[in-house]
Amino acid sequence: MYAAHFGLTERPFSLAPDPRYLFLSEGHREALAHLVYGLQGGGFVQLTGEVGTGKTTVCRALLDQLPPEVDVAMIFTPRLTAVELLSSVCDELRVPYPAGTTSLKVLVDALSRALLDAHARGRRTVVIIDEAQNLSMEVLEELRLLTNIETTRDKLLQVILIGQPELVDLMERPALRQLAQRITARYHLRPFAFTETRAYVCHRLQVAGQREMIFTSPALRVIHRRSGGVPRLINNICDRALLGAFGCSKRRVTAATARHAAAEVSGAGGLRRWGIGCRAARADQQESRDREQPTDEPHGVTASRARRPYRRRRRRTRSDPPRRRPPSAPSSRRLSHSTRVPAGRPAGRADR
Numbered sequence: 283m284y285a286a287h288f289g290l291t292e293r294p295f296s297l298a299p300d301p302r303y304l305f306l307s308e309g310h311r312e313a314l315a316h317l318v319y320g321l322q323g324g325g326f327v328q329l330t331g332e333v334g335t336g337k338t339t340v341c342r343a344l345l346d347q348l349p350p351e352v353d354v355a356m357i358f359t360p361r362l363t364a365v366e367l368l369s370s371v372c373d374e375l376r377v378p379y380p381a382g383t384t385s386l387k388v389l390v391d392a393l394s395r396a397l398l399d400a401h402a403r404g405r406r407t408v409v410i411i412d413e414a415q416n417l418s419m420e421v422l423e424e425l426r427l428l429t430n431i432e433t434t435r436d437k438l439l440q441v442i443l444i445g446q447p448e449l450v451d452l453m454e455r456p457a458l459r460q461l462a463q464r465i466t467a468r469y470h471l472r473p474f475a476f477t478e479t480r481a482y483v484c485h486r487l488q489v490a491g492q493r494e495m496i497f498t499s500p501a502l503r504v505i506h507r508r509s510g511g512v513p514r515l516i517n518n519i520c521d522r523a524l525l526g527a528f529g530c531s532k533r534r535v536t537a538a539t540a541r542h543a544a545a546e547v548s549g550a551g552g553l554r555r556w557g558i559g560c561r562a563a564r565a566d567q568q569e570s571r572d573r574e575q576p577t578d579e580p581h582g583v584t585a586s587r588a589r590r591p592y593r594r595r596r597r598r599t600r601s602d603p604p605r606r607r608p609p610s611a612p613s614s615r616r617l618s619h620s621t622r623v624p625a626g627r628p629a630g631r632a633d634r
Contacts, residue, residue, distance in 0.1 A: 284528035285490075294490035295521040297514065299342065305485045305513075306343060307478045313340045313469045317442065318347065320467030321408065324437030325429060328453070329444045331471030334514030337444050340471065341410060344442075351404060357411045364424040368393065371409055386424070394431050397438040407439050414445035415452060422452075426461045473511030476503065482513065483520060496524070500537035508544035518547045 285292055294303075306314065313329060317340070320327030331337045345354060355374035362370065368389040372379050377396040379389055400407055409425075411417065417425075431438045443449060447470070453462045474482060480502050484495060497505070501523070509515035523535045523543035532539070 284524050287528050288496055288524065288533070289492050290487075291491035293521065294486040294492070295517040295524070297517055299338065301342065301346075303486055303489050304339065304343065305482050306339075307336075307474060307482070309472050309474075309478075310336055310340055310343070313471050314343055314347075316467045316469040317344050320442075321440055323466040324432075324440050325464040325466045326425075326461065327440070327442045328449065328465050328468045329442065329471065330447055330449050330469075332473065332512065333446060334512045335471045335473055336513050337471055338412065339513075341412070341442075341444055348408070351406065353400060353405055353407045355407070355409045357409065358413070360411055360413050360416045360421070362421065363418075364421050365389065367421050367424070372396075375407065390428070393428070397431050401433065401436065401438050408442065409439065410442045410444065412444045414443040415448040416445075417443075417452075419455075419457060422458060422461055426464065429464060474506070474513065474516070475511065476506045479506040479509075479511055479516060482516060486517075486520075496527075496533075497535045497540070498537065501535045501540040504537050504540040504544065508541075508548075515547070519544045522547050 284290075317327055317329060329337055329340065348354065353375055355371045357367065357370055357374070359370075360367075365384055365386060368386065369379070371377075372389060372393055375393075375396060377392055379392040383389065397407055425441055428439055429437060429441065450470075452458065453465070483497060483502065483505070487493075487496060497520070505516060505519050505523070509519055519540065520535075520543075523540045526539045526543050527533075527535045530539070
């Protein structure tokens with residue numbers, strides 16, 4: 283819709299995993315290096331990261347770098363039983379097994395023969411499991427037993443576990459300490475820094491055919507702060523910001539347009555919690571409401587200060603000391619006419 287308006291050949295911030303838009307930040311390159319190193323030692327490799335930080339992107343980059351003598355089995359639906367998981371691995375590796383079997387022994391035997399045959403032909407086998415934090419204890423234990431298939435020198439099966447930070451908590455359970463000891467490489471993928479966010483946006487615009495930066499520098503800072511540096515959120519906010527600028531017939535995306543786009547992407551005017559960047563959105567909205575709302579307070583008192591919540595005082599108990607009121611000077615109104623001292627005469631005994 284807005285591509286021709288901004289001189290683009292296509293939408294640059296689509297969520298589709300197009301390999302042309304592959305952008306590897308410093309963190310992505312380091313994660314990729316950990317995966318490659320872990321595959322050389324065998325056993326398990328663990329990659330974690332928040333939602334939308336690019337774990338699947340790193341996995342696809344790893345597949346492009348694997349040599350042709352490596353057989354890969356990709357598992358994207360980990361909510362499976364042990365039998366279903368082994369059946370999926372056999373299907374990915376094209377390992378024949380009896381149709382309709384529900385025996386773990388039959389599947390393990392078929393997979394063991396296939397791994398030994400692949401090793402004899404000089405090939406390696408890798409199983410990559412995405413969303414691994416959803417794996418059950420039974421399935422993880424079965425994967426550990428599969429890695430016991432080995433020769434005197436090499437491991438015949440290597441497993442890469444990719445998941446959210448909950449995977450780290452799962453591996454810390456005492457029941458999985460044997461599997462945790464077999465993890466040869468671990469890496470946690472972090473969000474972008476501001477410089478990486480700017481380079482990421484510029485890279486996607488250039489792939490889409492636009493050499494000039496459409497987003498102003500303040501708009502990029504708003505996008506980075508609202509998204510928290512998460513690539514998926516950056517794509518959503520940038521796509522909505524381009525659409526908003528197109529609706530206003532603007533050639534560049536300003537900070538105000540980016541702020542409105544971030545509020546619409548987050549939902550309910552930006553009040554829904556996004557895990558990252560929502561606190562800044564609420565602060566900006568509160569500041570704008572304070573500026574717009576009239577107040578009868580004296581000059582210098584803001585609306586947020588005027589609406590400061592009331593703090594209840596602590597209720598007194600019997601153990602508290604009695605309150606002592608400061609002595610007050612007697613008022614002249616309380617003195618009767620007879621007790622008043624006439625002006626100009628010193629007070630005598632009768633007056634006292």
